[in-house]
Amino acid sequence: MFNFIGNQIIFYLTLGFLLFLPGRFFFLAIFGKSGKFSGVEKFVIYFGLSIISVDFIMLFLGRLHLLLTRVSVIAGVLIFSLAGYVIFRLRQKKKPAEIHEQKNFSFSSRQSVLIILIIFLSIFIRAGYLKNTILPATTDLGHHMYWSKVIAMSGKIPDYSQRNIVQVNGTYTLSGPQNISDFIIGEHLIFAAAGLITGLSFTSYFPITILFIVDVMSLLTLFILALRLFEDHSQGKNIAIIALLLIGPLFALTPPQAKYVGGGVVGNIIGDLLIPLIFYFFFRALKEKDARQLFVMLFLSMGIFYTHHLSGFVFLLSLVVIIPIILLMHAKELGAFLKNWKKIIFSPLIISFVVFAVFFVAVVYTPSYLRNDAVTTVVGNANKSDHVGLTFTQFKFTVGESRDILGIAGILFFLLFASRIYKKKEYQFALLFGWIFIVALVTIKPEWVLINLPSGRFGNYGSYPLAIIGAFGLVQLVSFAKNKKEKHKFFLNKKFFLPAGIFALAFVVISGFYDNAQNSSSTAxxxxxxxxxxxxxxxxxxxxxxxxxxxxxxxxxxxxxxxxxxxxxxxxxxxxxxxxxxxxxxxxxxxxxxxxxxxxxxxxxxxxxxxxxxxxxxxxxxxxxxxxxxxxxxxxxxxxxxxxxxxxxxxxxxxxxxxxx
Amino acid sequence: MSNKKIIFATIIILFLSSIFLDYRETLQENPNYQKNWWSASFDDPSGESIAFAIDNHSSAGNFHWEVSLDKKNLISGDVNVANGNRKDIPLNISELGGGKIAVTVTANGNNKEELDKTLVK
Structure with missing residues (x-):
């Protein structure tokens, strides 16, 4: 028992050190003590930035041929954090702290209680499922932890290769090392760092506990994204709270939630944290025309490509849809719009990032899938039965039926408000539409875009945008039923509307919890x-x-x-x-x-x-x-x-x- | 203020849940905790020795073992192995001829595991 308590203290101190400290000082270096971010936002951002920062720190150490040990990793994180602090102090001398007023991030007592209750349920349901799967057992996690253990044991960045059975002159033999493209370094470094510092066994609780924490933080990431996307909407906070409900306690076990945590689907879990966070900074960069937001977005985007190429692919393809829509919104003043962005893109901060990224990819570490030319394997017609696409019905159940129905309602409202969205240049709709459009397209009709990837895994990415779009759809349905002229009267008969509203909410909640029950396993x-x-x-x-x-x-x-x-x-x-x-x-x-x-x-x-x-x-x-x-x-x-x-x-x-x- | 409450509540709930899960895992990985299995194994898997061991993680305590050569009983014995314990059975039968040597271990009279080696003399 004392051994367990001692290990727990070391483990959680290590997590605080790895998953909070570097992100906190990175943020400080970029934004200073800016009032542009609320407490919840910073809490989530520190976490996301820390994961990527630790990856890059370890890759740098590896490139310098320094052995990755407990001391070197701790020293690397401390030096990185110190550098962030020094940059912050130097910038503070030049420019005093900015004061910004928060307009969307203070919640009423009722809202706070509701948010905490949703978070509690989200965690409680996941923990209830994971109590039976916390023992390291699943195939994916076993593969990933092998590589994390390789890093911890060798102190080096691994060469992803294996020896396969081949036949030479009629004799079976083992080949020389052959490249493996399935693994990406960012899936393993954070576990290797935690293993090195804590000394805990890789066949213990710590890998799944880290994934569990990442998964919960991804819910909050979606929450802060929804808050920002709808900060100008009169019901913005309610949309964000409903989005949290749709992604948190409802459909809490089905992939990509607790089942992916227990299953050790490391890349997707980290990807589902990073994608909303990247979109968060992307949206703010667009809206606020702020090079610093763009810088962090680019940093995180680079991080996602060092962590999980499928998640990076989702983000990149979404941009292919989002950017043309945004350009279309600015069609009338395209020249001025592009000129403005040219200034931002060619700012010293962004140029320095590009230099850093090129240097990193070329000199420090090139992701294995680029070295192996594995990108070509995801382009083309399906070569496996699970790559041929899902039917719409399968997609609906992949993302959660009620979430899907609300999402469709939300998209219909997008279309209904298309003229207003276009005139007011409401980027959030372009972002959400591009995100879900790409996920649905690649999942249902991969042959149209010649994408050869597991359709079910791709479909799982849909639950995140659909939670926000569905929340918007639900709020809009209620608003739509109201008579705009007489504020408290409804288009529909109030006697009908109230039970109908309760029925709709009950459908959403029951459907989500029914799904949870279906995915639970018996204790026996x-x-x-x-x-x-x-x-x-x-x-x-x-x-x-x-x-x-x-x-x-x-x-x-x-x-x-x-x-x-x-x-x-x-x-x-x-x-x-x-x-x-x-x-x-x-x-x-x-x-x-x-x-x-x-x-x-x-x-x-x-x-x-x-x-x-x-x-x-x-x-x-x-x-x-x-x-x-x-x-x-x-x-x-x-x-x-x-x-x-x-x-x-x-x-x-x-x-x-x-x-x- | 509401932000601090949300962050604080999230950290506390997440922290307590994680500790609960971690504790569950330490129980689950314990081969004795709420488990019911045992194993028999040769001490020297690749050699000719037939010394073997019983590793007990079950409620059964009494084990009976028999060694046979080509299905002919050579020697047998009983041994008590408490839950969580391991017992070595250091057999040394040097004058055995060739054939299939089987070690049969029975727990509490019903649950059986067999080991064997085919020796060539």
Whole structure:
């Protein structure tokens, strides 16, 4: 217990240090003690800026060939923060602090209570789900934590590569390191930093706790974005509060919320924090014509491309729609508009950012997907069944049915007010429309834009813009029903309107909570899977203590629970141990170009299975006892050396160890 | 002021929830806490020794083991292993001939795990 308390103190101090301090001083350097931001805004912005700042600090340290250790990471963050403070003091001497009045960020007592209640429910429901999934078990998180552990153990920025099984002159062998484009450095650095400083195990609570905090902060990011977008709207605060309701407690478990947290979908979780934050600064830069806001927007945009290319892609494609709409809004005075922006873009701050970005990409660290030319793999027709697009109905359930219906209402109001939006140059509608349009287009009709990405994952991005558009739609529906001439009368009969309003709200809330209930897991099934995970990890630990450097292992991914975590016990390469993948991956023509891993488990006594064992020097096999033990039990080629009721491990004594990993 | 209340409430709720989750995880990763499983394993997986160990994370305490050669019982014994404990069974049968040596471990008379090695002499 004392050990737990001690670890907790160190862990939360570390989180404060990593996820607050660098962002706080970065913000201070750029904006000083500006009154342009409310407390909630700063709270959220510090967090987002910190994640990206820590990434860049660690990449710089790596480029300087300094080992990433507890001391160097702490020193890096402190020096960065100190530099931010020095810049702030120097700028303060030149220019006194600006005073700005807040017009949209003070809430009444009732509103405050409502916001806190929504936040409480949002966190409570997520925590209720995560209590059964906090044990590190999921495939994605296992893969990500392998790389974070590589960074922490080696002290270096990793080279994302693996050794694959290839056939040379009729003999199976392991290739040299081949690039992997699926991982991006920003998905791993923050966990590596936390692991280095706290010393906690990567197979502990800390990765999911960090994701949980990021997810909750993404809700607040959407909230501050909605507040800013509708700061001039008479119901702006109510729109933001309803948006918080639609993204927070409702549909709280379905992807991209708690299920992505528990599932360790790191890139999407961080992307869903960064996208609204980037749009926040984008909107303010547009509206306030402020180079500093643009600078932070660009900094965060660069950060998203170092963290998750899919999220970066969502943002970039959205801009392709948003910018033409904004230019159209200024069609009558386009010259003056562009001239004004030319001044901002060619300001010293933005030029210095461009220099920094070019230097960083060229000299410090080039994202792996650029080096591997992986961008071309996302362009073209779908090459996998889950890339072909969703139907509209599937999209509706992906983003949440009631949220989708309210969102459609909101978009209809956009169209209804199109003339006013155009005349008054209300950028927020261009931004929201571009954002949801791109998400819906790529999700439903990827072939129209030749985007080859997982449709479901792309569709999940829709829940964030739809929460704001849906909130706007709901507020507008209520306003629309009011008689404008006589303020307190309604177009519709009041006797009808009140129950109809209650019915609509009940539909939204019940639909959201019903979805939560559908996604909950029973305690009994959770307990069973927790035990299975522990049995897998214990078996892996046993094996890691027994194998010799020349030994090789194959395990099964299909039936073994939490199998992706097995490699964290060996740390001998991303593809060590070898594993049998889901069966469709051997036949889809894209993923697996060999069948050795399939044959060694499904048919170990076949000629090819035996050849694979011999050629690859595989000595140990780890499989599920119920599903895959019979083919080994009936053979004299394998010794059953470990059994725990769930996992069995076999040893094959006759391996030819000519291909060591 | 309302901003401070919101920030403060968020930090407190988030902090308490996170601590709760962290504590849950430490219980869940404990192989003994609310678990019911045990394992049998050879001490030397790749050698000819048939010394083995029982790792108990279940409510069963009494284990019976048998060693057989080509299904012919050679030696057997009983051992008590408390929950959370591990017991090594240091068998040393040097004069065994070739054949399939099986170690069968039974917990409380019903739950069974088997290990085996096929030795060539």
């Amino acid at each position: 099934s959770a307990d069973a899977s927790i035990q299975q995970t522990v049995q897998t990890l214990q078996a892996a630990q046993f094996l890691s203590q027994k194998i010799k450097p020349a030994d090789n292992i194959v395990f099964d991914h299909i039936y073994v629970a939490s199998d992706s975590w097995i490699k964290l016990f060996f740390m001998r390469g991303y593809n060590f141990p070898l594993y049998r993948a889901n069966l469709d991956r051997y036949t889809n023509g894209v993923d697996k170009q060999e069948t050795c891993t399939l044959d060694m488990i499904s048919d170990p006594n076949s000629a090819n299975g035996q050849k694979c064992f011999n050629n690859l020097g595989v000595d140990y096999v780890l499989v599920d006892q119920k599903m895959d033990s019979s083919q080994f039990d009936k053979s004299n080629n394998f010794w059953k050396i470990y059994s725990n009721g769930e996992i069995v491990i076999y040893y094959r004594p006759a391996s030819d160890k000519t291909n060591e990993q």
